[in-house]
Amino acid sequence: MKKYFPLFIDISEKNVLVVGGGNIAFRRINILTDFNPFIKVIARKVDKRIVDLKITYKKMEIFERELCEDDFKDVDIILAATDDKKINQNIADEAKKRNIIVNDCSYKDNCDFYFPGIINKDSLVIGVCASGTNHKLVAETVELIKGKIENIFKDKGKNNV
Ligand SMILES: C[C@@]1(CC(=O)O)c2cc3[nH]c(cc4nc(cc5[nH]c(cc(n2)[C@H]1CCC(=O)O)[C@@](C)(CC(=O)O)[C@@H]5CCC(=O)O)C(CC(=O)O)=C4CCC(=O)O)c(CCC(=O)O)c3CC(=O)O
Numbered sequence: 001m002k003k004y005f006p007l008f009i010d011i012s013e014k015n016v017l018v019v020g021g022g023n024i025a026f027r028r029i030n031i032l033t034d035f036n037p038f039i040k041v042i043a044r045k046v047d048k049r050i051v052d053l054k055i056t057y058k059k060m061e062i063f064e065r066e067l068c069e070d071d072f073k074d075v076d077i078i079l080a081a082t083d084d085k086k087i088n089q090n091i092a093d094e095a096k097k098r099n100i101i102v103n104d105c106s107y108k109d110n111c112d113f114y115f116p117g118i119i120n121k122d123s124l125v126i127g128v129c130a131s132g133t134n135h136k137l138v139a140e141t142v143e144l145i146k147g148k149i150e151n152i153f154k155d156k157g158k159n160n161v
């Protein structure tokens, strides 16, 4: 098993390209907005939940069309999140050629980084990862930590620390 290092990076000036506009794209964009990057979404069909996010999240552009070569320009991070494994594979290949960091939601071996389960409360950001082996373990761990975190914050409130 290969373990990935949890790198906490500033993405607020980074350009993130999300290819795909369905459930997974929505779930991930929704989380990314908490970290304030520039987001460009390209998909054949973009879910209304993503379009609605744009009402409050201004650093996002949405295009309902096929991906083209030029879309890789000036991109820092790519999320391949279509339901077409071949397209995701092509995106991963193109990204690697250009040294762009890529995540492929349909094939872990293509991922330069994994999308973690995230707990985000005040200044505390916790990312949970099972090294690509077990997303259910990630979900369970996230729920467990969320419960514990509430207790810590309650206690902090009481003690005024
Ligand atoms: C390796 C990784 C790469 C990455 O995507 O970054 C990856 C890969 C894959 N997931 C697949 C399937 C599902 N993953 C989920 C859920 C989550 N998956 C997440 C992360 C990751 N998933 C990365 C690291 C995982 C780790 O650390 O072990 C979470 C943490 C974060 C998030 O997705 O936001 C979130 C849980 C947390 C939460 O719920 O809070 C569900 C359930 C659901 O969607 O409700 C299903 C569908 C049900 C099923 O199939 O069991 C498939 C098969 C796709 C196919 O069949 O084509 C692959 C591809 C492969 O394994 O190669």
Ligand SMILES: NC(=O)C1=CN([C@@H]2O[C@H](COP(=O)(O)OP(=O)(O)OC[C@H]3O[C@@H](n4cnc5c(N)ncnc54)[C@H](O)[C@@H]3O)[C@@H](O)[C@H]2O)C=CC1
Pocket (backbone or CB within 6 Å): 019, 020, 021, 022, 023, 024, 025, 042, 043, 044, 045, 046, 047, 065, 066, 067, 081, 082, 083, 084, 087, 104, 105, 106, 135
């Ligand atoms: N890593 C993870 O956590 C998980 C990964 N998956 C994987 O994610 C894939 C996507 O799942 P959902 O988002 O639920 O699917 P979905 O059907 O909701 O969305 C698919 C999106 O891909 C777009 N698309 C398809 N072909 C395209 C193309 N050639 N160019 C641009 N956009 C294109 C569609 O227009 C749509 O917006 C699944 O097929 C599965 O392989 C699924 C669950 C969890």
